[in-house]
Structure formats: C-alpha cells, structure tokens
Amino acid sequence: MTGAVRNVAPATLADLAALPAHLKGELIEGVLYAMTRPRGRHQSVAGAIQADYQPPYQRGRGGPGGWWILPEPGVELPGAPEISPDVAGWRRERLPELPLDAAITVVPDWVCEVLSPTTRRYNRLVKSPYYARVGVAWMWLVDLEALVLTVHRLQEGQWLEVGVYSEEKDARIAPFADAAVDVGSWWPPGA
Numbered sequence: 436m437t438g439a440v441r442n443v444a445p446a447t448l449a450d451l452a453a454l455p456a457h458l459k460g461e462l463i464e465g466v467l468y469a470m471t472r473p474r475g476r477h478q479s480v481a482g483a484i485q486a487d488y489q490p491p492y493q494r495g496r497g498g499p500g501g502w503w504i505l506p507e508p509g510v511e512l513p514g515a516p517e518i519s520p521d522v523a524g525w526r527r528e529r530l531p532e533l534p535l536d537a538a539i540t541v542v543p544d545w546v547c548e549v550l551s552p553t554t555r556r557y558n559r560l561v562k563s564p565y566y567a568r569v570g571v572a573w574m575w576l577v578d579l580e581a582l583v584l585t586v587h588r589l590q591e592g593q594w595l596e597v598g599v600y601s602e603e604k605d606a607r608i609a610p611f612a613d614a615a616v617d618v619g620s621w622w623p624p625g626a
Contacts (some may be wrong), residue, residue: 451517456540463565464514470553473521476623477551480577481506481521483621484547492524498614501527502544511538512569518562521577522545524610545610547575563587566593573610582622584608 437519445465454460485506504524512518517563519540520565523547525614533539546566548558558576566574574594575586583601586608587594600606603617 445534448516460517460521462517463561468557468561470557471472473549473554474552476579477521477549477554479623480579480605480621482565484575484577485522485622487613487616488522488524488612488614493612498611503533509538511540513536514544514569515565518565520549521549522560537562537567542569543573545573546571547577549577549579551579563594568591575608584618584621588611 446462446467448462450467450492451460451462454467454469458469459472460467462468463522485504488502489504490493490496492500492502493504494500498598502524504522506522507519508522508523509519510520520543523543524545525539525541529544530539530541530547538571548554548562551559555578563574563576574589576585576587577583578585583599585596586598588597588609589595597624599608600608600618603616604619606618607615608618
C-alpha cells in the first residue's frame with residue numbers, strides 16, 4: 436500500500452532513511468511517501484522497457500543515441516530531494532555527463548511509471564502533477580492490469596494524451612519514434 440507519512444514538520448532524508456527495509460520511499464514537497472518495493476511483474480515490465488530503449492537511445496545501436504536511459508535513478512529535483520521514476524531518460528544535450536556517485540539534479544526529459552495496485556493512485560495523483568510542475572516533457576503510464584501504455588506530452592503545464600498502445604508489434608512511440616518496439620512483448624507470460 437502506498438501512503439503519505441504525514442509529519443507536523445516537512446519530512447527529511449533522515450525520515451526516508453528510517454523506513455523499514457521492506458519499504459521504498461520518496462520525498463515530494465515535504466511529504467514522505469512510502470510503498471512496498473516493486474514486485475516481479477512490475478520490475479519485469481519496467482526492465483523490458485529499459486531493455487528496448489537503452490540500446491538505440493543510450494548506446495546508439497540501431498537508433499540515434501543521445502540519451503541516458505536509467506532504471507529507478509536517484510533524482511533530486513525542486514521540492515523533491517528523493518524521487519525515483521521506474522525508468523527515466525535525459526537527452527545528453529541537457530545532461531552531458533552522467534553523475535556516477537551523486538543524485539541527478541536535472542529534470543528528466545521522459546519518465547515512465549508502472550501502475551501497479553500499490554502505486555496506481557500515488558503515480559496518478561502525486562507524481563504526475565509533480566512531473567508537470569517541474570517540466571518533464573514526456574510521461575508514460577504503464578497500466579499492468581489493463582496491459583496498456585498511455586503516452587503523455589507536457590503542453591502548457593498540462594498532460595496531453597498523445598497515444599495508447601498495448602499489443603503493437605512495430606510501435607514507434609514518442610519521444611522514441613526512431614526505433615520500433617514490440618509493446619506486446621513487455622507483458623509477462625500469463626498477464
């Protein structure tokens with residue numbers, strides 16, 4: 436279950452560090468959000484997305500390169516000293532060097548959040564509006580129950596839905612339209 440841990444004072448990194456080991460937390464605008472760690476199905480889909488886009492966009496194999504594509508990166512942004520999208524990407528013109536031992540402090544160009552039963556509400560009601568406020572250009576929401584990817588582009592501070600995908604074999608999905616992917620292959624067997 437995802438929940439906000441409300442304190443009288445704004446939550447701190449010390450509050451985050453004090454969470455039990457079975458919980459993952461994020462700090463957004465002074466509130467600590469705690470949730471169970473992602474389970475196999477959630478991680479499998481996030482890993483499949485990373486595996487499809489990292490070769491052509493980060494490594495330049497079969498695609499244009501020019502991006503960093505990372506799973507669960509530690510990111511420090513305005514009002515969020517600890518936030519970690521399931522998968523995120525930065526254009527290298529905006530993040531030329533990847534920090535190796537420090538949090539990334541540049542707003543991602545793209546985030547992908549996997550909506551599982553324990554994160555659906557949090558991702559939609561807390562993280563999506565936060566990402567819009569800080570200027571993330573593209574947001575993908577992957578619904579594990581419906582087996583659907585919904586793509587959003589930030590326009591004038593609001594999310595505009597620009598595509599929905601589920602079983603497409605040669606999908607060219609913004610902002611990664613230079614490389615075709617098999618969206619149906621992301622879903623775990625029996626899903």
